[in-house]
Amino acid sequence: MADIFDNEEIDKDTVEEEELDQLFPENYNLLTEKAVSLKKSYINKLHGTKSLKLAVSVSDGSIEVYELNNSSLDQVCRLSGHRGAVGGVVFSPREDHLLYSAGQHGVVKLWDTRASGSCVQEYKEEEDKEIKPFECLDVSCNGRVICAGSQLVKDDAFLVFWDQKMPKPLGGYWNSHTEDITQVKFHKEKPETLATGSSDGLMNIFNITEPTEDDALIYSLNVENSVDKLSWLDEKVAAVITQSNDLQTWDTEAGDMLRSYSRDKVAKSIKRSKHDDCYLVDAFTARDGAHVLLAGSYGGDGSCLRSVTLGDKKLRARTTLRGNTQTVSCSWYQQDKDILVTTGEGGVISVWARPPSPAPAPAAPAVEKLTIRESKKGAHRHKPY
Template sequence: MSKTFLPFAENPLSTSGDYVFHLAPISQGLVASMSNNTVHLLAYDPLTFKTSPSLRVIEGAHSAGSSITGLKAVDANTVVSTSDAGEIRLWDFRVSNSNRPQAEFRVLPPQNFGKKTDKPMPILSVDALAQRIAVGTELVGVDAGVHIFDLRGGSSEPAVSYVDSHNDDVTEIKFHPTDANALLSGSTDGLVNVYNTTIADEDEAVYQTINHGASIHSTGFLAEKRLYALSHMETLSVYQVADPDANVPEPAPVEFGDVRESWGCEYVIDVCPGYVAVGSHPEEDHAAQNFSLIPFLNETPDLANRLVFQGGHGEEVVRSLYIDDRSQVVYSGGEDGIVRVWKAEGLDCSKSYFSATPWRTEDAMEVDNDDNAVDEKKEKKEKKDKKHKKDKKHKKEKRFKPY
């Protein structure tokens, strides 16, 4: 049986039409990015959240006129934010009242026909794990890439770059939850790539390419060898992760198709730990404007036992969620400029493969830095040229701009 919840508290971060873009948890509180180029630190405690403004606000987090495109926790104290101006900035919240980033990185486009430019590539997606930051870029000319920075090395240059595996904007980047060497990328070209980032050679590093057939909104790992792909047209599928050292056929994907009608929603927010988050904002006055968490265990949606968050963000799209099942609390950010807190009894992410707080598993993660690791891989397998044999993908006007 479904359960319904009302908001416990809310914090209007903007009253002038600005959106809440992203939410990222760190030890000091919940970090939120806004469309007005600000970053806010909010209290976790619902009572403090209800009565206090932002604990800290970073004004002008990125260059004037730019838009924040991503926000992720790097460790217990630090987040990384990215922008469409090509800025990758680290913010350490132990340093109080500072609008200066702890560090900044950027990705320059390759030299074309001898022409060199200092204008960085716009960044559209970001993820962080075990002191590594991965970003995906917008298509500029013929270039759209995946770049990985290693914070332990002290270099401002990417440690690894893959620039030939997508032929359109890279809209999603995800590390494997417990293996910082495994990485996913998704693009508006409809492809999801799986990389072994210990390998610099791109043909060898990309050991699986999945054609989802529609522009990728979100992708990630559901289990050690299972991943999902969600398109901007709300089509969802689950795929087997290939074993690069085994010559066995991949099983057929689990295809849910366009889930809007069958799951009773208008759009999919994202795949969260143990749940698929969906939203509804119909235009009819009498219609329910909610968002829901649909339990998603064993790759099966439990529609009858969804958790319904009544009222959601009104007529506005829910952009981001953070689920804290230990405190039985859900935080939501929407295009109304508000972050809401929901007390939700019955939250259970314990059966999920995800880690809701990434830094808490960091000590258990080991990144393979052995120079011999690459040599121990099996001999190079013959690969087709994926770059030039991709089918054209169908594109559609997005229900909302994802970046």
């Protein structure tokens, strides 16, 4: 038995340290980090705002809110009130001080982070209805509609909708997914467009302005694996990370898969030797417009965290994030400020930023040319006495 473990391959880099810097040209430094708890707690949800407020849900059921000031993370408030795990945390896209959270006890809460984190509204169904444990949450880009996705309840998985001003739901869908709903993501610019992902292997695209669920369902796209993460990359392209750590990109207007990147391809692109240790975190659109995948490895000391650019035919090495100390479970990217935030199993919030460009060297002072005037013939000299 000992020989089996002795011969087990250890994940490691496939290139030398010096070559990594050449292969991964984009440079991000660890700006600051914060441990949210001294207990053995991990962070499973993360969201942020343009003003760089950050909210994380911790495995003990609490929610921590921080604000990035220069190079420090300052705590704004700590929120508690959900029974059990928190299914999602999302800031209002219109008001940075308002935060929504969903719990597995079937309640969505609205918090005002200015008032020491008080709950100002609860969204739930009628008291006599079956409790729907919510796994995910999102808010439309205009801030008006809230959507939460539930676990399977008596053979149905529910998408429940609320108007932000009303505690009772607008309605729900329950025929389009047959297993736990793991992701709900509104389009970044179209408040009526919603993408959902489930353990049933489907990504569904809805137009929620339609009167019925059947009319609202535009596409039911077969991912052929449980959906773990879902993100909008641009106006029509959505990225899906599966439970088996594969990545797919889809054209949501045509209903076609654009690209599929297997786990072993991702491992090769981040220059690791053992693809079974590779994991995918999330996909996002960078400031330069590139579609980027963040991935890491459990192998070695677990510090490997890198990003690659999604090319037409292959993945191109982009960034290696030196200084990571944990297995990363989720990330959030602020495009305008080019800041990446990662969190994970170590219970640490890490903020990554591109180093400032070096100041241009001062221009050399201009050298004045001396002009020697010719003396005029016959000119009188003045004596100094």
